[in-house]
Amino acid sequence: MLIPRLQNLPRDARDTLFLLAVIGLILLPQVPNLPWWCSMLAAIVLLWRGTLAVQAKPLPGKWWRAALLAITLVATYSTHRTLLGRDAGVTLIVILLALKTLELRARRDAFVVFFLGFFTMLTNFFYSQSLMTAFAMLLALLGLLTALVNAHMPVGKPPLAQAARTAGWMALLGAPIMLVLFMLFPRMAPLWGTPSDAMAGRTGLSNTMRVGTIAELALDEGIAARIRFDGDRVPPRAALYFRGPVLSRFDGREWTALPPFSRGSIPPSLRVRGEVSSYEVTLEPTNRAWLLTLDATADKPNLSGYEIFGTPELQWIATRPISDLVRYRAKSFTQFQSGPLRRTAGLQPYVELPPGSNPRTVALAAQMRRDPALAGASSQAFVQAALQRLRTGGYSYTLEPGLYGDDTADQFWFDIKAGFCEHIASAFVVLMRALDIPARIVTGYQGGEVNNVDNYWVLRNSDAHAWAEVWQEGAGWVRVDPTGAISPDRVGQFRRLAPQPGLLAGAMEAMNPTLSQTLRATWEAVNNGWNQWILNYTQSRQLDLLKNIGFEAPSLQDLVVVLLALMVAASLLGAAWTLWERSQHDPWLRLLGQARARLKQAGIDVPEATPPRQMAARLDERFGSGAQAARDWLIRLEAQRYAKSPGDALSALRAEFRRLSWPR
Known part of the structure; x- marks a missing residue:
């Protein structure tokens, strides 16, 4: 059996294996954030060190360690192109922690490993501050404290359980201090950001939209934001469009946003009607500057610690990226109009197309213009004609459309006839612009689901969506969702395409779908509580x-x-x-200690375990009859210790001690 073998190991080997296991627990959450070679090298070094401990073999020499350090520096620079910064620094600290175990010979080396481990443990929060990360690091903290306490018990082979109990009490006694510091230590701006955006190939939002470069889209069920509406005033499901980046510039393949206040831009001229919806948004870190709001928001969202400004395209942007979990309040109207009522020069950027791109779509627009049924028709009529073509032309909504070529709108309208929302919205807006109708793409989230445990409305990355806005004479900008013409369920009832569940999740769902959904909702509610009360505890709170x-x-x-x-x-x-x-404490021992201090002043240094009778003998040897009073006092002190009825003798001895003249 493995456990008895570990228990029978020498203490040095046992303690080393325990410390290596704790280091492994610290490094395990970092694996997705580290270069593959870093994780592999750290694992090899830890296994190597564990083998040396079990087999009682000597540790490698300094040249081995120097060579591994040099390899680490070269590999880190090759991977990150620098030795500074968060990612390169975390890579180095992980390898240095692993390499330090190869010179773990004395207690001094162990203490260096302990405190290097504490620092490495904190680096996990550079990448994730989730509840699971916090729980894993709490276990790592208790493990490091246990190893530290154990190192301060050098005699014998004390059980690790004893050190663990002491470490637990230390953590428990420190908890009130931690709580006070958490509640009152001033919140500062973040010193570092979150990892760079990596949305390619997965659902979610980005500041750009490159059409046709992803052959297959994976649904990401990660949470993007949580919404809590005030009272029962939740808008109808068909109106739940949460506005993100607005993309208006097209180079033939990629859509990007216009500068927030470009020359000649026109004011939003927002006109709202109907009931207002008040709500609170808890937005996950995006490393982007835009805020997510329900379409459309007239007043600036209330976000503490950030300066917010609105753009002519009804988008709200912060002056710095949202690199932490944030919470803000907003008020929105689902019934609104915006933009000019009459065509102006400021609408020109919304009809521009790259010269020579998508010629068949341009030809389709010209054909529609020549259609007698549409002669002299308004822009609304052309919009309906395009939507009708989507409904009846054999088009489909899929997450596996395959790769597109350069003229993505042509391929969608005439060849592939399949795509997800970005293909559909892009092709629709290109056709509108070819018809000389101002149009743009709006990205954001549409739909979501209610968590019945905490009643928060949850937006997932799989709810990310792209729709169009078309300018119409006398109405301004009007939302048009062409995806709804192809797949009404995607927009109206939110029956989005679902990802394949994992093996365990699939088995649970097959056995008891209700239980699976309840467990998921409960876990997300717990995570939301962690976000609301811990991660989002801001200076304003x-x-x-x-x-x-x-x-x-x-x-x-x-x-x-x-x-x-x-x-x-x-x-x-x-x-x-x-x-x-x-x-x-024992008052007799304290009085004996004071007597020992007086003897030391007299030049007689005795060990702590020396009884009063021996101390009296040392006085007699050194000073003879000159120390008679002090010698008699020590004899009475020893007798008082073993008296059957000590009474108040100790108080009398204490008073006599203050008056006693000790020899010098």
């Missing part, structure tokens, strides 16, 4: 806490004052505890 305890207009200075006051109070309580604890 800190100041709200001060308001609740009596501050009328709290500031950052008030926050610091409260924190310092609590620190001083905690220090005074700690001092009081120390005094009380000292008073509870």
